[in-house]
Structure formats: structure tokens, C-alpha cells
Amino acid sequence: MPADLAILGLHQFGLPLAQAAAASGIGVIGYDTDQAVVDGLNTGRSPIDGLSAAGVRRMLAAGFRATSDPAALGRARTAVICAPTPLGEDRALDLSAVAEAARTLAAHLRPHTTVILESTTYPGTTEEFLRGILEDGSGLRAGRDFHLAYSPNRLDPGNRAHGIANTPKVIGGLTSACTEAAAAFYGRITERVVRARGLREAEAVKLLETNYRQVNIALVNEMAVFCHDAGIDLWDVIRCAETKPFGFQAFRPGPGVGGHGVALDPNYLSYKVRTLGYPLRVVELAQEVNGRMPRYVVQRCATLLNEHGKSVRGARVLLLGVTYKADLADQEGAPAREIGSRLMELGAALSYHDPYVPEWRVMDRPVPRADSLWEAAADADLTVLLQHHRTYDLQGLAVKAQLLLDTRGATPAGAAARL
Known part of the structure; x- marks a missing residue:
């Protein structure tokens, strides 16, 4: 039986997407190599924070199924790769999970399928890295036989006001037809789709957004140290400053940055620009301050x-x-x-x-x-x-x-x- 959607990677970002798609009436297959995760989901247990057992049961009732059988991927019209992309010990980007997911998908890729990468990565990954794996493994050509696109994940875990449905989704495709195919899919689960000029622009969106946070958190962390030494109440300074209706957004200091985005994403961009021969100084300094x-x-x-x-x-x-x-x-x-x-x-x-x-x-x-x-x-x-x-x-x-x-x-x- 054909499925509308296959999601590769059932963890922090893949499962919320599966939940939103299932709630929108989309038939969803979730693929993961971790059999314990697959078995747990199919029996109503959630492997991640933020998705309750009741939420998993609702997904199952809507037709969601998790599987570790790659043959199931061949039934999907749209495939979204949500594999993790951590930094390795050498601080370079580890794309091994993306590569593994792509090779698995390529072996079962059918013509006219839309393939979307959501994993956070540096600009150029979708075209220079993912495309080749998919084409070599399937014998199909991206942009001609199947659609290829990138969409940055904007999930904010625990945010009760903004979820997938009401957060605009940025899309960038290899071709304009690829962009439109991805936009047609996301238009079924989100209120607004924003079309980027291409793959690299879409890939750079997440990096700009997280770097914006990283740099501003670093600024306010430095202000915290300065204000303490100068005997100034920083929290009162922030309270007053945020009354300005333009040109200022309040950030607050803390003991350090964490999570799946802010703490790591700036290094992706730094890694990429170092290969081009120059440092991204503001981002790297912000990382140092927050560290x-x-x-x-x-x-x-x-x-x-x-x-x-x-x-x-x-x-x-x-x-x-x-x-x-x-x-x-x-x-x-x-x-x-x-x-x-x-x-x-x-x-x-x-x-x-x-x-x-x-x-x-x-x-x-x-x-x-x-x-x-x-x-x-x-x-x-x-x-x-x-x-x-x-x-x-x-x-x-x-x-x-x-x-x-x-x-x-x-x-x-x-x-x-x-x-």
C-alpha cells in the first residue's frame, strides 16, 4: 500500500514532523535502524521528550507505522531525511548518518519521488554530498527523475505557542520544479511556505537563525560579566531596554548554551568557511564567549x-x-x-x-x-x-x-x- 510520506530518522526532529503529518491526514512511514525505537513506537512508547505516549497512540490511530525494513521506503511519494549531524572529535561535521539514510533510500527510490533533507548542515551539502549518493544508488537523476530539496528544521522543543503548523517552512529545491514539489508537500502541514532561491540559500537560513541567537547570547553574557564587575543590575538594564519598540530584541544571559541547535550549528558554518580559507570571526568569537x-x-x-x-x-x-x-x-x-x-x-x-x-x-x-x-x-x-x-x-x-x-x-x- 503506498504511503504519502517516509521519514528517515525517528528522534528529536523526525518524530514531531511525523506527528504533524499524521495529524494532517498524511499516511506516514517512519524508518529507523534502531529496532528498540521502532518497537517502542509501534507499541505506543515515545523515545523523545515532548511526545507523550498518548501522542504516539494518536499517531498510530491515524495510520503511522514505524519500521526498520528499508523496502517500505519504496512506497513513499515523499521522503524526508532527519538524520542527526553532530560534530566529530575534530570539530568537523559528521554526515555519516545522513549518508547511511541516503544510501538506504537510494536503493528503493522510485521516479517522481520528492526527497527533502531537513538535517542541519552547511550550505552545499544537499547538492554536493546528498545528490551524488542518491543518484549513484538509484540510477535516477535529481531534477529530472526525482525532486530534491532542502528545508531547515525550525522546531523549538517545548514551545507551546509555535509548532510545525504555525511556523513558516522555508523550502529550496535543486530546480524550480523541485521547490514546488516540496512546497506542495509542506503546504499540507503548515500554514505558510516560504520559497528560497535555491538549495544553498535554504541551507544557510538555519545557520543564520542560530548564529543570530548565538551572537546575541554571547553579547548579553559578556554584558552580564561586565555589569556584575561594575555593580550594575543587568536584569534591570534588560527590563528597561526591551521597552524600545524597534531595533532591539531582548536576550538573557545564562550558564551556557545547550540543545540540538545553538550550541553546535555555528560550528557548521565555521567549518565550511574555514575550507574556503577565511574564518567567520564573529560566530567563532561568540562560541568562545558562550563556552x-x-x-x-x-x-x-x-x-x-x-x-x-x-x-x-x-x-x-x-x-x-x-x-x-x-x-x-x-x-x-x-x-x-x-x-x-x-x-x-x-x-x-x-x-x-x-x-x-x-x-x-x-x-x-x-x-x-x-x-x-x-x-x-x-x-x-x-x-x-x-x-x-x-x-x-x-x-x-x-x-x-x-x-x-x-x-x-x-x-x-x-x-x-x-x-
Whole structure:
């Protein structure tokens, strides 16, 4: 039986797309080589944060099926590759998962299929890397026998206001016909489709968007250090500055960047431009500034303890919120682990609390989880808020804690030391 859509890669970005497509009445096949993920989905279990078991059951009721059988890919009219693209140890882009997905798809690719890459990558990947694998493996020609396009993923996990349906989808194709074929597909699941001039322009969109965040986060992180040293309340500065109705967007400092996008994507662009012979200086500097924030937080911890006659060595330090984003369980790239390891190296006795993380390890050692948040905060020499989950009563914590360092500016003014 033919399917409208096959999604290759059923994790952080592929599953939300499958969910949105199934909800729009599109027949969806989800392909993944991880049999445990496939079996779990087909029995109603979700492998990712943000998609509930009830959500999986609704997908199944709408006709979604997960499979590890590549032959199923030959039944799809549209195939979207959502494979991960991490950085390798040499900081170069690792496209091995994209290549594996493409080779698998190519062996079953039929004429007139629309193939779309959503994995974050550097400009040129779709045409220079993906196209060749698909053509060599299928014997078909992109732009003639099948459509080839790129669409940057704009998913913001946990965002309750903006999802796939109401976030404009950028499309860029190898040819104008490829663009229109991809636009016709995405037009079934999203309210607005934006056509880029071509593949490279579409690929560069995600990089520009994440670099914009990276650079502005770095700016406000540097402002945080400067304002603290100068005795200026940065949080009040931001409150006043964001009243300007034009030319300013408020960003807020934090203990570091994390997640599947901001922490990594700028390196993709830096990697590409280095191969062209020149650095992308602003982006690389922003990455450096943001990479220093965990060390700065540890420095502030040590200073705060010292000001109250205590040393980091032997101090009981409670970390609150070890995920990369509020109200999610995902720990990808979260700065908490580096902060925790540095505190442990300095001799601190570490504990943590996070309503979404039942177990947590630092330097391959389990960190004790606080059962009673109030008692743990009262017992700790220093409590550090790293992520502001909605369940935290920060006003109450500020009263209970001996010392509280708020890296998110979430506590009432004067209730705690702020970053």
C-alpha cells in the first residue's frame, strides 16, 4: 500500500514532523535502524521528550507505522531525511548518518519521488554530498527523475505557542520544479511556505537563525560579566531596554548554551568557511564567549562561598535544573554537566534536583538526587539555579536556601545573587 510520506530518522526532529503529518491526514512511514525505537513506537512508547505516549497512540490511530525494513521506503511519494549531524572529535561535521539514510533510500527510490533533507548542515551539502549518493544508488537523476530539496528544521522543543503548523517552512529545491514539489508537500502541514532561491540559500537560513541567537547570547553574557564587575543590575538594564519598540530584541544571559541547535550549528558554518580559507570571526568569537560561561558560573560560586567564609572544597552545593531547556527532560549540550564536573574537581560535595531527570552522572559518577527540595536547599551551603523549571517556587527557595545563585534572573529582585 503506498504511503504519502517516509521519514528517515525517528528522534528529536523526525518524530514531531511525523506527528504533524499524521495529524494532517498524511499516511506516514517512519524508518529507523534502531529496532528498540521502532518497537517502542509501534507499541505506543515515545523515545523523545515532548511526545507523550498518548501522542504516539494518536499517531498510530491515524495510520503511522514505524519500521526498520528499508523496502517500505519504496512506497513513499515523499521522503524526508532527519538524520542527526553532530560534530566529530575534530570539530568537523559528521554526515555519516545522513549518508547511511541516503544510501538506504537510494536503493528503493522510485521516479517522481520528492526527497527533502531537513538535517542541519552547511550550505552545499544537499547538492554536493546528498545528490551524488542518491543518484549513484538509484540510477535516477535529481531534477529530472526525482525532486530534491532542502528545508531547515525550525522546531523549538517545548514551545507551546509555535509548532510545525504555525511556523513558516522555508523550502529550496535543486530546480524550480523541485521547490514546488516540496512546497506542495509542506503546504499540507503548515500554514505558510516560504520559497528560497535555491538549495544553498535554504541551507544557510538555519545557520543564520542560530548564529543570530548565538551572537546575541554571547553579547548579553559578556554584558552580564561586565555589569556584575561594575555593580550594575543587568536584569534591570534588560527590563528597561526591551521597552524600545524597534531595533532591539531582548536576550538573557545564562550558564551556557545547550540543545540540538545553538550550541553546535555555528560550528557548521565555521567549518565550511574555514575550507574556503577565511574564518567567520564573529560566530567563532561568540562560541568562545558562550563556552566560557560554565567556568564563570563556577567562579561566581567560589566567590559567593568565600564572601560568606566558606571554601568550595567541602562545600555542599545543590544544582537545580540540569536539562538544557526549561520544562524538558533533554540534557543535550546542557552546561550543568561541565559546571558540576568543575565543582567536583574543586572538592565540592555535589547534589542535584530536577523534576525531569531521575538519575544524573558527572565524570562517570552518580550525583545524589535531592528527594526533598526544601530540605536540600536548607542543608546546602550553596544552591545554584541552572534551569528555571515552572515547578520551582523560587521565592520560597530563596527563603529556604543558605545561599542562592540564580543564573537565569528568575528570582525576585534582591532575593538571591544573580548572574
